[in-house]
Amino acid sequence: xxxxxxxxxxxxxxxxxxxxQTIVSTSPENKNVVLEEFTGIHCVFCPDGHAIAKSIQDAxxxxxxxxxxxxxxxxxxxxxxxxxxxxxGAAIAAQTGLTGYxxxxxxxxxxxxxxxxxxxxxxxxxANQTMAAASNVNxxxxxxxxxxxxxxxxxxxxxxxxxxxxxTNLLNVALLQNNTKGPQTGGGQGNNYNHMHRLVDxxxxxxxxxxxxxxxxxxxxxxxxxxxxxxxxxxPTELVDMEVVAFITDTHQExxxxxxxxxxxxxxxxxxxxxIRSVTDFPKSCETELTPEISIQNLGQNPIxxxxxxxxxxxxxxxxxxxxxxxxxxxxxxxxPTVPFVLQGLNTVVVTLPSDDNNSNNSVTKTFxxxxxxxxxxxxxxxxxxxxxxTRWYVTNSSGTVLYHGGPYPNxxxxxxxxxxxxxADCYSFRVLDIPSNGGGEITLxxxxxxxxxxxxxxxxxxxxxxxxxxxxxxxxxxxLDNVSLYPNPASKTINVxxxxxxxxxxxxxxxxxxxxxSNISMDAQLNVSQLQAGTYFMKISKDNLITTKKFLxxx
Numbered sequence: 006x007x008x009x010x011x012x013x014x015x016x017x018x019x020x021x022x023x024x025x026q027t028i029v030s031t032s033p034e035n036k037n038v039v040l041e042e043f044t045g046i047h048c049v050f051c052p053d054g055h056a057i058a059k060s061i062q063d064a065x066x067x068x069x070x071x072x073x074x075x076x077x078x079x080x081x082x083x084x085x086x087x088x089x090x091x092x093x094g095a096a097i098a099a100q101t102g103l104t105g106y107x108x109x110x111x112x113x114x115x116x117x118x119x120x121x122x123x124x125x126x127x128x129x130x131x132a133n134q135t136m137a138a139a140s141n142v143n144x145x146x147x148x149x150x151x152x153x154x155x156x157x158x159x160x161x162x163x164x165x166x167x168x169x170x171x172x173t174n175l176l177n178v179a180l181l182q183n184n185t186k187g188p189q190t191g192g193g194q195g196n197n198y199n200h201m202h203r204l205v206d207x208x209x210x211x212x213x214x215x216x217x218x219x220x221x222x223x224x225x226x227x228x229x230x231x232x233x234x235x236x237x238x239x240x241p242t243e244l245v246d247m248e249v250v251a252f253i254t255d256t257h258q259e260x261x262x263x264x265x266x267x268x269x270x271x272x273x274x275x276x277x278x279x280x281i282r283s284v285t286d287f288p289k290s291c292e293t294e295l296t297p298e299i300s301i302q303n304l305g306q307n308p309i310x311x312x313x314x315x316x317x318x319x320x321x322x323x324x325x326x327x328x329x330x331x332x333x334x335x336x337x338x339x340x341x342p343t344v345p346f347v348l349q350g351l352n353t354v355v356v357t358l359p360s361d362d363n364n365s366n367n368s369v370t371k372t373f374x375x376x377x378x379x380x381x382x383x384x385x386x387x388x389x390x391x392x393x394x395x396t397r398w399y400v401t402n403s404s405g406t407v408l409y410h411g412g413p414y415p416n417x418x419x420x421x422x423x424x425x426x427x428x429x430a431d432c433y434s435f436r437v438l439d440i441p442s443n444g445g446g447e448i449t450l451x452x453x454x455x456x457x458x459x460x461x462x463x464x465x466x467x468x469x470x471x472x473x474x475x476x477x478x479x480x481x482x483x484x485x486l487d488n489v490s491l492y493p494n495p496a497s498k499t500i501n502v503x504x505x506x507x508x509x510x511x512x513x514x515x516x517x518x519x520x521x522x523x524s525n526i527s528m529d530a531q532l533n534v535s536q537l538q539a540g541t542y543f544m545k546i547s548k549d550n551l552i553t554t555k556k557f558l559x560x561x
Contacts, residue, residue: 027145027162027164027224027226028145028146028147028160028162029143029144029145029162029163029164029224030143030145030164031143031164031166032166033139033140033166033167034139034140034143034166034262035136035137035138035139035140036112036135036136036138036139036140036261036262037068037069037070037136037140037144037262037263037264038061038065038068038069038070038111038112038132038135038136038263039070039072039111039112039113039250039252039260039263040058040061040062040069040070040071040072040109040110040111040128040132041072041074041097041109041110041113042054042055042058042071042072042073042074042107042108042109042202043074043076043077043094043098043101043103043106043107043108043109044073044074044075044079044080044106044107045075045076045077045078045079045080045081045106046075046079046080046082046086046087046089046187046188046189046190047078047079047080047081047083047190048079048106048107048190048191049190049191050106050107050125050191051079051106051107051189051190051191051192052189052191052192052198053107053125053191054106054107054108054109054125055073055107055201057125057128057129058071058073058109058125058128058202059071059201060129061128061129061132065132065136068136069132070250070252070263070264070265071201071202072179072181072202072204072250073181073200073201073202073203073204074091074093074094074097074098074204075089075090075091075094075203075204076090076091076094076095076097076098077094077095077098077103077106079106080094086187086188087185087187087188087238087239087240088238088239088240089185089187089200089203089238089240090238091204091205091206091207091237092211093204093207093211094204096211100113100121100257100258101113101120101121101122102118102119102120102121102122103122104122105124107125108122108123108124108125109122109123109125109128110122110123111123111128111131111132111135112135112259112260112261112263113254113257113258113259113260114131114135114258114259114260115258116131116134121258140166140261140262141165141166141167141168141169141170141261142163142164142165142166142169142174142219142253142261142262143163143164143166143262144161144162144163144251144252144253144262144263144264145161145162145163145164145264146159146160146161146162146178146249146250146251146264146265146266147159147160147266147269148160148249148266148267148268148269149268149269149270149271150233150244150247150268150269150270150271151270151271151272152244152270152271152272152273152334153272154232154272155232155233155235155242155244156230156231156232156233157180157230157231157232157233157247157249157268158228158229158230158231159178159208159228159229159230159231159249159251160226160227160228161176161178161225161226161227161228161229161251162224162225162226162227163176163216163223163224163225163253164223164224164225165219165220165221165222165223165224166221167221168219168220168221169219169220169255169261170255171219171255171256172217172219173215173216173217173219174215174216174219174253174254174255175209175212175213175214175215175216175253175254175256175257176209176213176214176215176216176225176227176251176253177207177209177212177213177251177252177253177254178207178208178209178213178229178249178250178251179204179206179207179208179249179250179251179252180204180205180206180207180208180231180233180247180248180249181202181203181204181205181247181248181249181250182203182205182237182240182242182243182246182247182248183200183201183202183203183246183247183248184199184200184201184243184246185199185200185203185240185243185246186198186199186200187200187240195442195467202248205237205242206237208229208231209229212254212257213253213254214227216253233247244270244334245270245302245334245335245336247267247268248265248266248267248268249265249266249267249268250263250264250265251263251264251265252264267335269332269333270333270334273304273305273306273333273334274363275304275305275306275361275362275363276305276306276307276362277305277306277307277309277361277362278303278304278305278361278362278363278366279301279302279303279304279305279309279312279358279359279361279367280301280302280303280304280358280363280366280367281299281300281301281302281356281358281366281367281368281369282299282300282301282302282336283299283300283369284297284298284299284300284354284356284369284371285297285298285299286371286373287352287354287371287372287373288373288472289373289374289375289376289377289471289472290348290352290373290375290376290432290472291348291375291376291378291432291433291472291473291474292348292403292432292472293345293346293347293348294343294344294345294346295318295343295344295346295354296340296341296342296343296344297316297340297341297354297356298338298339298340298341299314299338299339299341299356299369300336300337300338300339301314301327301331301336301337301339301358302331302334302335302336303331303332303333303334303335303336304333304334304363304366305333305361305362305363306333308330308331308332308333309329309330309331310328310329310330310331311326311327311328311329312326312327312358312359313325313326313327313359314326314327314339314341314356314357314358315356315357315358316341316344316354316355316356316357317353317354317355318344318346318352318353318354319346319347319349319352319353320353321344321346321347323341323342323344325339325341325342327339341356348375349375350374350375351372351373351374351375352372352373352374352375353370353371353372354370354371354372354373355368355369355370355371356368356369356370356371375474376432376471376472376473376474377456377457377458377459377473377474378473378474378475378476379451379452379454379456379458379473379474379475379476380452380453380454380456380475380476380477381427381428381429381430381475381476381477382425382426382427382428382452382453382551382552382553383425383426383428383450383451383452383453383458383473383475384423384424384425384426384450384451384452384453384552385398385422385423385424385425385426385435385448385449385450386421386422386423386447386448386449386451387411387421387422387423387424387446387447387448388419388420388421388422388446388447388448388463389414389418389419389420389421389422389445389446390419390445390446390463391416391417391418391419392416392441392445393412393413393414393415393416393418393420394413394414394415394416394440395413395439395440395441395445396412396413396414396437396438396439396445396446397410397411397412397413397437397438397440398410398411398412398435398436398437398438398448399435399436400426400433400434400435400436401433401434401436402431402432402433403431403432403433408426408428408433409424409426411424419446420518423513423545424554425545425552425553425554427553427554428475428477429475429477430475430476430477431474431475431477432472432473432474433472433473433474433475434470434471434472434473435450435458435459435470435471435472435473436468436469436470436471437461437465437468437469438467438468439465439466439467439468440467442466442467442468443466444463444464444465444466445463445465446463447460447461447462447463448460448461448463450473452475453551453552458473459471459473488503488504489502489503489504489505489508489546489553489555490502490503490504490555491503491544491555491557494557494558495557495558495559495560496534496557496558496559496560497534497535497559497560497561498533498534498535499531499532499533499534499535500531500532500534500557501529501530501531501532502526502529502530502531502532502544502546503528503529504528504529505526505528505530505546505548506526506527506528507525507526507548508525508526508546508547508548509522509523509524509525509526509546509547509548510522510523510524510526510530510532510544510545510546511544511545511547512532512534512542512543512544512545513542513543513544513545514540514541514542514543520537520542534559537559538559539558539559539560539561540558540559541556541557541558542556542557542558542559543555543556543557544556544557
């Protein structure tokens with residue numbers, strides 16, 4: 006574990022009248038909140054706790070500090086998973102009376118029951134109660150990181166506006182890391198959950214450093230230098246994602262107040278340097294509108310407040326005037342306005358920022374291919390393995406309407422599911438899901454000209470989505486099947502198939518199981534359905550390499 010360098014420590018324990026400028030108010034203030042949240046990557050309901058804590062901070066951004074402490078059984082990483090734990094979490098949790106997750110403490114205060122621990126439903130009311138109470142000490146903090154040496158400098162001040170109930174207090178400085186992508190049970194994001202306010206080190210040790218004078222008018226002024234390591238427990242460090250929380254405790258518990266800061270950065274070469282950090286990849290598409298999403302970053306010393314972002318799609322130029330306030334090394338995701346474009350086989354998107362002190366990072370080019378386009382008749386062949394109950398699939402049009410879907414299927418019954426989709430001219434997506442995220446059987450989509458629109462060998466993990474287009478053209482002879490009709494529908498004993506002379510007929514249930522078939526039927530054939538259970542069925546009618554599918558109901 007990397008520890009702080011010997012402290013460059015100045016302790017001013019005397020009346021403010023003899024001291025110079027401070028970063029902390031010397032007027033009486035109410036308490037600021039320090040919410041310590043106990044969490045873990047295998048905690049189903051912890052994302053709900055994270056959302057509640059975020060809403061409290063969003064409502065009071067200058068008065069609420071969040072410290073997410075990964076500890077306990079839910080925080081134990083499995084094989085290949087990141088370890089977000091610290092040497093400090095277990096001891097902090099042990100003094101709270103923690104019994105379930107997600108739970109947390111608000112200023113380590115005992116509100117009821119002799120314990121500091123609170124369930125997530127109590128956090129907001131207790132935070133508001135705390136912020137309405139007077140504090141005997143104010144806390145201020147500022148920090149900077151030298152990007153060339155990765156040294157973090159932290160300046161903390163505490164000013165006592167009234168006497169502390171304890172003759173000795175403790176100053177705590179916690180280092181957090183934001184925006185760490187990793188696994189999280191619950192939250193719906195799998196391994197891409199964004200972990201925020203993650204405690205990585207207590208720069209002042211487990212319980213902080215002593216403050217030995219805690220009377221009215223005392224100013225505590227301390228400066229810490231800390232070399233930020235390249236990783237914590239093998240989890241890479243990102244300098245831009247560091248956060249510092251400083252707070253004072255009466256003992257190991259009871260926090261009268263605290264404060265937080267995102268460090269500034271020194272050692273930057275250029276005064277003005279806007280950078281395109283990333284442009285999202287574009288999948289194959291059959292759409293004719295595009296909404297680029299980019300991440301911009303400030304690599305200069307001066308803040309960025311406005312940018313004229315130019316983006317061209319297949320040579321057609323557009324400009325978006327972004328405004329904001331982006332400090333050094335800070336980044337922001339920007340969704341550019343949706344624009345129409347002419348779809349080509351290979352499409353090119355170029356995003357460009359205005360010229361500045363470093364133009365090497367001002368432009369990014371992305372390309373994407375047109376999705377395959379088929380006819381108005383599409384066939385799906387899906388091989389179901391022994392775990393059919395884990396598989397679901399959907400065909401969705403450009404409006405987001407699910408037109409066809411299937412699954413789950415029976416377990417222990419490997420089979421081949423054949424479906425036919427009749428589609429108009431539009432852009433579609435085929436989505437397949439696997440519940441335990443280990444893939445399934447082979448799937449192929451082809452049109453009636455045998456053009457392959459989608460294929461997977463089954464290694465699709467928890468699922469994937471593939472776009473494809475339909476030109477709606479069924480072929481000049483397709484009208485041979487257009488007039489086929491079924492009646493009565495619903496049917497109870499027999500169903501008539503009209504205008505299907507010499508066609509082959511197959512009837513499937515909703516699980517894709519073949520129920521009955523008949524070849525070379527007459528012009529007006531009649532099928533016996535009296536033995537079928539009540540429900541929905543599909544009749545596949547094929548003739549001369551053409552196929553149509555009709556749905557019918559059986560009632561008892």
